[in-house]
Amino acid sequence: MRPLFFLREALRALRRNAAPSLAAFATILITALVLGVFIPVVKAATAKTNEVRNKIELEVYINDDASRAEVDELGNMIREIRHVESIEFIGKAEALRILRKRLGDKSGITEDLPGNPLPRSYRIKLDDPQNVDVVKSGLQPVGSDGKPRYISPAISDVKDREDQTEKILSATSTIKIILASLAGLLGLASILLVANTIRLSIFARRREVEVMRLVGATNWFIRWPFVIEGLLVGFAAGLVAVVLLWVVKVTVIDDWSDRFALIAGPDTVDFGVLVLVLLVAATAVSALGSGITLRRFLRV
Amino acid sequence: MATIDETRDAARNLNGVGRRPAVELRDATVVYPGGNVGLDGASVAIERGEFAFLVGPTGCGKSTFIRLLLREIDPSRGSVLIAGRDIGALPRKRIPKLRRNIGVVFQDYKLLPNRTVYDNVAYSLQVIGESRSSIRSKVPQILRMVGLSTKLNDYPDELSGGEQQRVSLARAFVNQPPLLLADEPTGNLDPETSLGIMQLIYRINRAGTTVIVATHDSQMVDRMRRRVIEMSEGRVVRDERGGMYGRRHHT
Numbered sequence: 001m002r003p004l005f006f007l008r009e010a011l012r013a014l015r016r017n018a019a020p021s022l023a024a025f026a027t028i029l030i031t032a033l034v035l036g037v038f039i040p041v042v043k044a045a046t047a048k049t050n051e052v053r054n055k056i057e058l059e060v061y062i063n064d065d066a067s068r069a070e071v072d073e074l075g076n077m078i079r080e081i082r083h084v085e086s087i088e089f090i091g092k093a094e095a096l097r098i099l100r101k102r103l104g105d106k107s108g109i110t111e112d113l114p115g116n117p118l119p120r121s122y123r124i125k126l127d128d129p130q131n132v133d134v135v136k137s138g139l140q141p142v143g144s145d146g147k148p149r150y151i152s153p154a155i156s157d158v159k160d161r162e163d164q165t166e167k168i169l170s171a172t173s174t175i176k177i178i179l180a181s182l183a184g185l186l187g188l189a190s191i192l193l194v195a196n197t198i199r200l201s202i203f204a205r206r207r208e209v210e211v212m213r214l215v216g217a218t219n220w221f222i223r224w225p226f227v228i229e230g231l232l233v234g235f236a237a238g239l240v241a242v243v244l245l246w247v248v249k250v251t252v253i254d255d256w257s258d259r260f261a262l263i264a265g266p267d268t269v270d271f272g273v274l275v276l277v278l279l280v281a282a283t284a285v286s287a288l289g290s291g292i293t294l295r296r297f298l299r300v
Numbered sequence: 301m302a303t304i305d306e307t308r309d310a311a312r313n314l315n316g317v318g319r320r321p322a323v324e325l326r327d328a329t330v331v332y333p334g335g336n337v338g339l340d341g342a343s344v345a346i347e348r349g350e351f352a353f354l355v356g357p358t359g360c361g362k363s364t365f366i367r368l369l370l371r372e373i374d375p376s377r378g379s380v381l382i383a384g385r386d387i388g389a390l391p392r393k394r395i396p397k398l399r400r401n402i403g404v405v406f407q408d409y410k411l412l413p414n415r416t417v418y419d420n421v422a423y424s425l426q427v428i429g430e431s432r433s434s435i436r437s438k439v440p441q442i443l444r445m446v447g448l449s450t451k452l453n454d455y456p457d458e459l460s461g462g463e464q465q466r467v468s469l470a471r472a473f474v475n476q477p478p479l480l481l482a483d484e485p486t487g488n489l490d491p492e493t494s495l496g497i498m499q500l501i502y503r504i505n506r507a508g509t510t511v512i513v514a515t516h517d518s519q520m521v522d523r524m525r526r527r528v529i530e531m532s533e534g535r536v537v538r539d540e541r542g543g544m545y546g547r548r549h550h551t
Binding site: 016210211215217218219221 | 393396410423427
């Protein structure tokens with residue numbers, strides 16, 4: 001194999017027969033641009049969805065007459081329940097402070113309270129919001145008499161803001177399913193579009209391939225220049241797409257992100273990773289596509 | 301490794317070392333997908349260094365004959381031998397090697413449109429891995445022989461039909477194959493240009509190469525007085541040395 005010879009052959013084809021390669025170039029460029037916009041959007045949306053879901057938590061209210069030791073023991077028991085990620089203890093004073101904050105302007109009314117009527121509580125974070133029912137029954141298992149009973153007498157009540165939880169769970173799953181199918185469809189469309197363009201560009205040159213076979217060229221001797229050409233076209237298209245995306249990022253997105261929290265979300269794809277993914281995908285798809293499409297014309 | 305040696309032996313035999321015919325069809329039958337019969341039990345042997353015309357009407361099996369020798373198609377029955385070896389037994393990977401030992405010329409020239417005259421001829425040397433310096437000396441030499449030394453850097457679409465066929469001949473002969481096949485080489489050319497092409501093919505034959513020309517150019521066949529193999533509906537119906545195109549003209 002002589003790499004320089006094959007490289008020269010690929011460049012010759014690009015120079016003398018630019019139209020089909022240009023079509024492949026444009027297709028890959030546009031696909032990479034669309035993906036380059038879509039991937040961060042999906043990523044940011046998913047991150048936001050997860051953030052909302054993680055707000056789902058359980059609250060365990062504690063009897064006022066429970067002793068300090070009982071409360072600590074209850075904390076340890078909760079930690080041992082499966083699917084509990086972390087717990088946070090909220091004392092009476094803390095609970096009042098949170099209530100005042102929530103009431104805002106009207107916090108004056110708490111001044112009139114006789115003492116502090118708010119109970120102490122444990123706030124439970126779950127590993128996955130889906131498991132809210134499992135943890136609930138862990139706190140309140142069904143006893144031998146068939147009635148549910150709290151695991152500790154210190155518990156006065158368990159709350160999960162049920163209606164809200166249901167809504168968040170179903171809304172976020174729908175969003176996730178829609179995003180996933182959109183991503184799947186876009187990926188499929190990209191592959192079909194690029195494959196089809198490459199097929200056309202090689203079909204336009206099938207007579208050339210036929211002649212090469214007749215003078216005794218081996219399949220790889222014919223294939224290498226096509227693969228290298230695909231490599232060059234794919235890489236060039238990916239590079240242009242990345243440069244365009246970068247320009248948009250610097251001039252528009254970075255400016256906006258000061259104002260819109262969503263775009264600046266910490267879970268958005270890192271730009272460097274995105275660049276790498278797009279470049280590698282564009283180059284690989286183009287080169288492999290050329291090599292594989294050629295098979296049809298290399299038989300016999 | 302044995303197969304490489306076999307291929308080499310086959311090539312040497314084609315050059316006249318062995319005693320077997322250069323080309324032999326034994327009861328070769330070709331049925332195309334769809335049922336068309338290309339050849340129907342054709343048997344013929346062509347000796348080393350011979351010059352043979354394949355004649356007959358369109359669809360008589362001339363092109364099938366040529367395609368069989370290049371192993372573009374396989375016979376459905378019978379066998380095809382080149383230098384005494386059954387090329388049907390060649391593994392698929394060896395087919396390029398077989399084709400490098402056969403020069404081919406077609407009616408439609410089949411030049412590579414994106415390459416200059418020089419590069420078109422050089423390609424068949426690049427395919428066999430010839431060194432750059434050897435290519436640089438061989439290509440201008442063969443192009444001088446076919447009378448195109450002033451058109452090295454022209455592209456095929458800038459040439460006349462006769463010139464394109466000369467390039468195609470140069471490409472077919474530049475690595476001195478022991479066997480040259482021509483399928484209607486003068487089919488698109490005027491009589492005068494045809495004569496030039498045929499003289500070139502004759503020259504190549506005199507250098508020791510076995511030549512098979514499929515044609516329906518009766519004037520040419522009558523003028524050359526070489527061996528004539530007439531085909532009809534996939535069979536060999538006449539085979540005579542120093543023959544004429546048509547049976548009736550024969551005395």
